[in-house]
Amino acid sequence: MVKSAEPQTILITxxxxxxxxxxxxxxxxxxSDVLACARNPAAAKELQKLAHDHPGRLVIHALDVAEPASVDRVRSAIGARAIxxxxxxxxxxxxxxxxALDMDFAGWAYTFAVNTLGPMRMLKAFIANLRASARPRVLNLTSFMGCFSTDGADHIAYRASKAALNRAMKAAAAELAADRIAIAMAHPGWVRTxxxxxxxxxxxxxxATGLIALIDALxxxxxxxxxxxxxAEHPW
Ligand SMILES: NC(=O)c1ccc[n+]([C@@H]2O[C@H](COP(=O)([O-])OP(=O)(O)OC[C@H]3O[C@@H](n4cnc5c(N)ncnc54)[C@H](OP(=O)(O)O)[C@@H]3O)[C@@H](O)[C@H]2O)c1
Incomplete structure (x- = not known):
């Protein structure tokens, strides 16, 4: 395993x-130090084992990205620490x-709440922590299924949520360029999860090895x- 050049603090949802x-x-x-966020830490047995094996370096926080109060609680717990x-x-x-003709609209709205609003809420919540870093970066897990350059007729809610995430983060990247915060989108491949x-x-x-190489180069x-x-860069 390659050691990173400098110690880093990574927040992962x-x-x-x-x-x-x-x-x-x-x-x-x-x-690296990892702020490992999970909806239900009590049920996160493998993550608990990682925290146990790396005391003080992997810290678990309870976080539901679709719940503003949950995001606020994690921000308070982390305080002014650089991310x-x-x-x-x-x-x-x-x-x-x-x-298209058989849509669970409430489910679509929830998909947006998690996949689109969640990442934007996290960016806003932790902006001061990112600004405190010498080299702040944000990586958003997206999907080629959200690209206009790909075809496909299934999973409309998922595709739309990732397309909207892409567009929102592209705009955020431009807005935050003056802060020298690098914001990118990554499709992780088709992964056995x-x-x-x-x-x-x-x-x-x-x-994950590929994603970390991307983060290192971002x-x-x-x-x-x-x-x-x-x-490699991919068309929208
Ligand atoms: N796997 C693929 O082939 C693939 C392809 C393209 C893109 N992606 C993207 O890659 C990312 C990771 O996917 P994965 O394959 O690892 O999926 P996964 O195995 O289904 O895991 C999803 C993770 O997201 C968490 N999560 C869901 N809703 C949440 C919420 N409201 N608040 C906080 N956490 C929440 C889940 O927590 P719980 O355990 O509490 O549900 C779980 O930890 C996703 O953004 C996905 O869209 C995956």
Whole structure:
């Protein structure tokens, strides 16, 4: 495992399973401090084990990104500490019914609350912590399913939530360029998690390794762009 050049503090949402858990594992193994956020820490057994194995370096916070009061509580708990990397990883695939003519609209609204409003709420909540970093970066987990350059007729709510996330974060990247905060979107590949399913092509380990390489290379010149699992820029 490659050690990072300098100690970093990384905040990860949805850190209890899937890509969030693997990102937490790899970051703490390379010497970073991890603020690992999970909706239900009591049920997050693997994350608890990581915290136990890395006392004081991986700290678990209870966080539901769709709940403003929950985000406020984590902000208060973290205080003025600098955050070098905010990883907006938490996400949902959306409701069972999300076809054009068979749509669960309440489920779509919730999908937006988690996938689109959640990351924007996190960015706003932790802006002072990011500004306190010498090299602040924000990585948003998105999906090629949200791109206009890809086809596909399924998962309308999910696609729309990620397309809106992409557009909102692209605008935020421009707004925050003067602060030298780098904000990028990343598609992690098709990954074998609960969301990706057992038939997916990438392991969480390989996907997270690629995402960390992207974070290491992220700077303001790359801000406001979308990247694929190989680190290459991808059209919207
Ligand atoms: N897997 C893929 O193939 C793939 C492809 C493209 C993009 N992505 C994106 O990559 C990210 C991670 O996906 P994954 O495959 O690791 O998914 P996953 O295994 O389903 O895990 C999703 C994570 O998000 C958390 N989460 C959901 N709603 C939340 C909320 N309101 N507040 C806080 N946390 C919440 C979950 O927590 P709970 O355990 O509490 O539910 C869980 O930790 C997502 O943004 C996803 O859209 C994944």
């Amino acid at each position: 949805g850190a209890n399973r899937g890509l969030g858990l693997e990102l937490s594992r790899q970051f703490v193994a390379r010497g 070098d990397v905010l990883i907006n990883n938490a996400g949902v695939i959306g409701p069972d019914r999300q076809g 609960a969301m990706g399913g057992p038939g997916a092509t990438l392991s969480p380990r390989d996907s 700077d303001v010149e790359k801000s406001g762009r979308l990247f694929g699992p190989d680190g």
